[in-house]
Amino acid sequence: MRVSLKDVAAHAGVSIKTVSNVVNNYQHVTPAMRERVQRSIDVLGYRPNLAARHLRKGRTGIIALALPELGNPYFAELAAAVIDAAAAHEYIVLLDHTGGYREQEVLVSQGFRARVIDGLILSPIELEAEDLRDRAENVPLVLLGERDYDLPYDHIAIDNVAAARAAVRHLVELGRREVAFIGARRGRSEPAQLRVRGWREELTAAGLPADDGLVAATDGWGHADGADAMRRILESGRRPDAVFAYNDPMAIGAMRVLFEWGLRVPEDIAVVGFDDVVEGHFGAVTLTSVSPDKEAIGRLAVESVLERLGGNEVSEPHRVWADYRLVERESTLGRAAAADGRG
Amino acid sequence: MRVSLKDVAAHAGVSIKTVSNVVNNYQHVTPAMRERVQRSIDVLGYRPNLAARHLRKGRTGIIALALPELGNPYFAELAAAVIDAAAAHEYIVLLDHTGGYREQEVLVSQGFRARVIDGLILSPIELEAEDLRDRAENVPLVLLGERDYDLPYDHIAIDNVAAARAAVRHLVELGRREVAFIGARRGRSEPAQLRVRGWREELTAAGLPADDGLVAATDGWGHADGADAMRRILESGRRPDAVFAYNDPMAIGAMRVLFEWGLRVPEDIAVVGFDDVVEGHFGAVTLTSVSPDKEAIGRLAVESVLERLGGNEVSEPHRVWADYRLVERESTLGRAAAADGRG
């Protein structure tokens, strides 16, 4: 049988509340009493019942993290960062995945999937502003990934447009003149649109073509989707000399197709990805990629949630920008030049 | 303010328990009464408080999944499978990662990290039998991954020795005569040892060398560790004509080093991995790999936990074997031959 405060109190010959005081490090307990109670706690092996504590205090010590999918290593690495950041504050993470489907994202944001949480970190794909407008739930919500709309929720994101522009600028500076974009999402998707926008802005600024024939839309965002998109572009007859992909898995899928078609990377076609996942560091051609500071994103997200929990509910929702940088590797520079950029 | 049973009861003009009966689909409630109460529930937007329910019933609806690391896509994919399987039973998954460190694994197994759970699925790396011997915790524990020792806990695993033998047999049948093993773990690690055993058994049975010079131990099990191990073997002067790696990331890291050394895969050296992660399907050379049925493993693990929760505590701990198969791709067959095996 599980031992409760009552059992400890009986064993130590004190009241329940005194035991509770010891457990919670209440200030006004004499050292003698503290030790006596502690001994009983140790002897009986008492461990607080979190359900009861939660019921009483209204806090669970759990925050939920809802990601589109774990199969994408970017999200897996991000999840790891969140779990560690939460652990630093003695919080535990409940993980959910939405598949990137609007319906699932709405369900999660309304708290229908997990109802024992103090806060929620959500990385939406298809979710619309209106879906959050009438959110009745009162647990703090922090959104991951840039959103264009104005809502009373904290955002943690990198500047997608600027990051995409940096990636494309890198290609342009290398002398590339026809840069394709892979992974404009078929359905709505805020981040994808922003990266397309950055791609278009930078090309236009450089006086280079940014027509629709260079953009390949996809349904998903995995390796296979990138491969399909690349194949479609090549089959259309276009021969871009560079490709900017929505994320690394798609870039790697695209490179695979380039190999199959006998096109060399980077000599014939340079490739840039997004997310800087480990996988990109070890292919036959290592991948140049935009590298968001995942550790910072995870930490900032957790801190934002906990800050909201802290009580000062009036504070304005803030949009926090996390760092990113472009890591140059063989897929744009060739092996020799990228040697010291490898990581 | 949050609405409780009491509020609904007042609104509907009935007792709290009647509302509870409706919520829990208790059999003996007249349709009229059910509808009347349901209307109040809908109007007020009542949602049960899980903490209270947990306190009363002793169940949380949460199971914990503790994995070594999420960065390894195998575990990420496995986590996705567990989350889905749990969702099918209206359970939610709390995710933790241990880094594969014995200390963390012990902490998790003792329930010190998460104390609001009904059951625990743990994928241990360094954990020893003795660590579980005096486990006081009474939440059901299911172990993922084969363990050699006998303990009163369910195991879900594939047959590592047999799977490793199948991988090596494939190489031998292709005419390879010197097969290296990458990823024998420096510290203790049950699965690694079993795969080394399978490697050794199969080679010995074929009358081929299985000496220590062909085995490279590592501390971790990521891409970089595989690359380091491969480099060490090559620098030692050995020129195996095949490599069997502990897992896919290590195999991919090893292939990267082979490219750097100008060795062709599979012509000069064939490579086989383990886990069949998506990443291996899309490299310049796609990777032959042992493919465990992750979906089945996740499902069986969840079902085992829930079965223990079901009450029949006396039932013997069972060791469940999940399926696996060897998926042949370019890293052992070359591009043409593997074309239809690609997936």
Add this chain to the structure above:
DNA sequence: GTAGGTCTTTACAACGTTATACAGGCGCTT
């Protein structure tokens, strides 16, 4: 020596839910 204050401990209620035991009401049997 006692009043007044501070420090320590206690009793009790409450958090929201479900289990138990019981009270009516109804229909069926005899």
Add this chain to the structure above:
DNA sequence: AAGCGCCTGTATAACGTTGTAAAGACCTAC
């Protein structure tokens, strides 16, 4: 028509914890 049992709904007591308020112990100062 009375008795019996079943069906439906109700009051009440838990589950284990913490906050509140108050009681008790102890000390200082006059």
